[in-house]
Amino acid sequence: MSKQERVVLGQDTAGGCCPGLLTAPLTEEQATDLARVFKALGDPVRLRLLSMIASREGGEVCVCDLTPAFDLSQPTISHHLKLLRQAGLIDCERRGTWVYYWLLPETTDRIAGILTRPGRSATAEASS
Template sequence: MSKEESLRLGEDGVGGCCPGLLSAPLDGDRAETLAKVFKALGDPVRLRLLSMIASRAGGEVCVCDLTPAFDLSQPTVSHHLKLLREAGLIASERRGTWVYYRLLPETTDRLAATLTRPTGELLAQAAAEAVPAGSAAGTTAGAAS
């Protein structure tokens, strides 16, 4: 359990190197890696689990608190936790009888960065919204047929 094969999004996701989804075409390998993390988030049960873990005051939640919060069997909840763990979104630690889960914020931070548009576009949009309409007729290149 200690030697889990959890995902690494690559150190380059946030630091300014790799531009994220929205600014460059994204090669196949990175797409594959990213897809695994998004797939882990693509289930309402896992989203609620992650949310419960992340929003906990102490930063940790006992599985014994998570399981009864769902209308699912204990093995099913355990299965979902495993997927979140393998996606690198959470980590677990056993202390005595109980197992505690905590968020790995690096991963969610990197995901958020991946979904964030380059600053240039944000500025452009802000400008476009500031000047409602009318004066800008033809700003988006030549859309004429």
């Protein structure tokens, strides 16, 4: 696996988390990083791939199980997975001829934290 630049949301020089959108404006760097993640999520195929990976029992899935779910070529699926990896949403490991993928929940948790209104949890939002 090649070393690719990954977006790391919510990390500043003090090691804290970036503010929610409703508590303080994002810095230019935070907005650029967040836009890369949203761009990766802005495609239906990538959203489906992320959902398939995240919902997989055992926490990881082989690319051989992802490809048949789409009417796309294997190189196209690999390209979409690469974009999700570069956005820091998933990671992978090659095992023999197959590559296994898993969700990086720290990124999805940061996105949720950025989008959550102050003083409200995601469960409180869902019940209102």
